[in-house]
Amino acid sequence: EDQVTQSPEALRLQEGESSSLNCSYTVSGLRGLFWYRQDPGKGPEFLFTLYSAGEEKEKERLKATLTKKESFLHITAPKPEDSATYLCAVMGGGSNYKLTFGKGTLLTVNP
Amino acid sequence: NAGVMQNPRHLVRRRGQEARLRCSPMKGHSHVYWYRQLPEEGLKFMVYLQKENIIDESGMPKERFSAEFPKEGPSILRIQQVVRGDSAAYFCASSGQTGGDEQYFGPGTRLTVT
Numbered sequence: 001e002d003q004v005t006q007s008p009e010a011l012r013l014q015e016g017e018s019s020s021l022n023c024s025y026t027v028s029g030l031r032g033l034f035w036y037r038q039d040p041g042k043g044p045e046f047l048f049t050l051y052s053a054g055e056e057k058e059k060e061r062l063k064a065t066l067t068k069k070e071s072f073l074h075i076t077a078p079k080p081e082d083s084a085t086y087l088c089a090v091m092g093g094g095s096n097y098k099l100t101f102g103k104g105t106l107l108t109v110n111p
Numbered sequence: 112n113a114g115v116m117q118n119p120r121h122l123v124r125r126r127g128q129e130a131r132l133r134c135s136p137m138k139g140h141s142h143v144y145w146y147r148q149l150p151e152e153g154l155k156f157m158v159y160l161q162k163e164n165i166i167d168e169s170g171m172p173k174e175r176f177s178a179e180f181p182k183e184g185p186s187i188l189r190i191q192q193v194v195r196g197d198s199a200a201y202f203c204a205s206s207g208q209t210g211g212d213e214q215y216f217g218p219g220t221r222l223t224v225t
Contacts, residue, residue: 043216096167098156
């Protein structure tokens with residue numbers, strides 16, 4: 001059974017204070033690892049897909065990296081508008097295209 | 112470009128009533144997935160459908176829940192005889208022609224059972 005664990009559960013940063021969120025996973029044959037952002041009362045918003053160890057993707061202040069066991073979401077010089085819950089999900093080889101999600105990291109960026 | 116659309120956004124039902132949740136995928140998408148988000152829990156997969164076919168319903172409770180994606184019209188998640196434990200946010204996602212594509216989520220339907 002595919003499993004995803006995210007840490008920390010919550011993270012408070014000052015504006016401009018860079019940090020990283022962690023996503024550890026176990027999966028039978030990784031098809032893809034996905035990062036989403038979710039604002040309160042809204043649906044998850046797609047950010048990145050990573051397919052193989054060593055892959056990196058960037059979007060504005062966010063950078064996602066992938067190893068064989070974990071993924072990191074690096075946030076550089078965050079702004080208050082980056083405050084949200086960040087979700088990590090995996091799609092395993094035997095999963096029939098379903099996503100297995102972690103519980104998320106609630107990020108708060110104070111001005 | 113219209114994204115994934117879900118309605119209603121909020122639904123209140125009394126115990127024992129039926130709930131029908133609708134999802135229209137993004138234009139050009141033929142794969143639909145339903146997920147449930149319970150308070151303090153992560154998103155959990157329920158069912159994966161293509162037009163007129165249920166591909167994987169391994170996450171659906173065995174009783175009272177059903178889903179369909181007809182040839183014409185939206186996908187429907189139906190919950191019969193709702194109980195308080197069904198109160199949750201239900202999200203629909205869609206992906207393109209290949210099942211392994213990124214899944215794009217709708218705004219969700221928040222079901223409250225009183």
